[in-house]
Amino acid sequence: MNTKIISIALALTLPLTVAAFPGGEGGRSEARQANRVERLTQKLNLTAEQKTKMETIFKQRQEKFDAIRTETRARMQDVLSSEQMTQLDQLKKQHKENRQQGKGQGQRKGNKQNRMQ
Numbered sequence: 001m002n003t004k005i006i007s008i009a010l011a012l013t014l015p016l017t018v019a020a021f022p023g024g025e026g027g028r029s030e031a032r033q034a035n036r037v038e039r040l041t042q043k044l045n046l047t048a049e050q051k052t053k054m055e056t057i058f059k060q061r062q063e064k065f066d067a068i069r070t071e072t073r074a075r076m077q078d079v080l081s082s083e084q085m086t087q088l089d090q091l092k093k094q095h096k097e098n099r100q101q102g103k104g105q106g107q108r109k110g111n112k113q114n115r116m117q
Contacts, residue, residue: 033058 037058041051077085 029062033062 033055037051037054040046040054044050046054076088080088
């Protein structure tokens with residue numbers, strides 16, 4: 001049963017944490033956001049006002065992701081034992097390392113090459 005709980009928790013949380021968890025790299029997230037706004041500015045010929053509004057939208061989105069991530073972790077801590085949380089953290093760490101090494105890239109539908117081109 002514990003294995004099922006861990007599997008379900010991973011299935012529900014890893015997509016959120018992988019997509020949104022800056023892992024101490026908040027500056028990188030902000031840089032990625034700025035690059036996104038710049039690409040949209042060029043491709044959509046945004047006005048200065050539109051660019052500012054888009055920056056606000058993306059910033060608010062990131063804040064919502066952060067709040068969801070924090071709430072999700074707190075709820076998981078209520079369900080999982082401390083040992084299971086440690087295992088979950090290790091799995092997330094391994095997943096992050098694999099992503100940084102380029103393992104598994106190109107296997108998702110929305111990989112970076114297909115986004116916003």
